[in-house]
Amino acid sequence: MKRAIYAICTSCLLILISSFNVPTYKMAKLKYSGGGDWYGDRTALPNLIKFCNENLKTNFETDDDIVEPGSAQLFNYPFIFMTGHGNVIFSDQEAANLRKYLTGGGFLHIDDNYGLDKFIRPQMKKVFPELDFVELPLNYPIYHQKFPFPNGLPKIHEHDGKRPQGFGLIYKGRLVCFYTYECDLGNGWEDYGTYAGDTQESRLKALKMGANLIQYVLTQ
Numbered sequence: 001m002k003r004a005i006y007a008i009c010t011s012c013l014l015i016l017i018s019s020f021n022v023p024t025y026k027m028a029k030l031k032y033s034g035g036g037d038w039y040g041d042r043t044a045l046p047n048l049i050k051f052c053n054e055n056l057k058t059n060f061e062t063d064d065d066i067v068e069p070g071s072a073q074l075f076n077y078p079f080i081f082m083t084g085h086g087n088v089i090f091s092d093q094e095a096a097n098l099r100k101y102l103t104g105g106g107f108l109h110i111d112d113n114y115g116l117d118k119f120i121r122p123q124m125k126k127v128f129p130e131l132d133f134v135e136l137p138l139n140y141p142i143y144h145q146k147f148p149f150p151n152g153l154p155k156i157h158e159h160d161g162k163r164p165q166g167f168g169l170i171y172k173g174r175l176v177c178f179y180t181y182e183c184d185l186g187n188g189w190e191d192y193g194t195y196a197g198d199t200q201e202s203r204l205k206a207l208k209m210g211a212n213l214i215q216y217v218l219t220q
Helices: 002-019 044-055 072-076 092-103 117-127 185-189 200-219
Strands: 027-030 065-067 079-084 108-112 165-171 174-181
Touching: 027 044, 044 079, 044 185, 044 200, 065 072, 072 092, 079 200, 092 117, 092 165, 092 174, 108 117, 117 174, 185 200
Parallel strands: 027 065, 027 079, 079 108, 108 174
Antiparallel strands: 165 174
């Protein structure tokens, strides 16, 4: 009898423990219209997921999803990643849906892969006509999570000799969109060796900064 009770208690305990390891989050990449290469940085999110699960003890599913800005599925993800070099177009319905997602607790990270800036700014104005991107100060909490970045964003790839900048859209006191410019943060998350001249050091910096974004999003 005692053995039976012990076996039952042990089984229940194992089920309880395993339940804490069940993935409860997913990350997604934004698929937008306009002809821009939304599909860039193909290995970025899976690598960031792995890094966060190992270093932050998060429980993201290992594979990322693809989601469109006008989809109801947008609301399934705490973190949406957007990248590219070219044109972006949000329809009125997509802009309204993206606004609803962001004002309802969602978070969008836009990473300029070089050439996105002139396209994304007017499109985000459709989402938040009343807001402007503001450069976040170096003491902003997003730079001071598990990994300190007292000098702000790391520079992953060089293009025009400009410093990397982190801009934000802040809605009613909450950062809802973080825009990384002249940084190529997502490139740094990709498989090592994807870009000639990359180093393990720069890749680690990019992953650490990415982990800060995730920790910030999940704790706000």
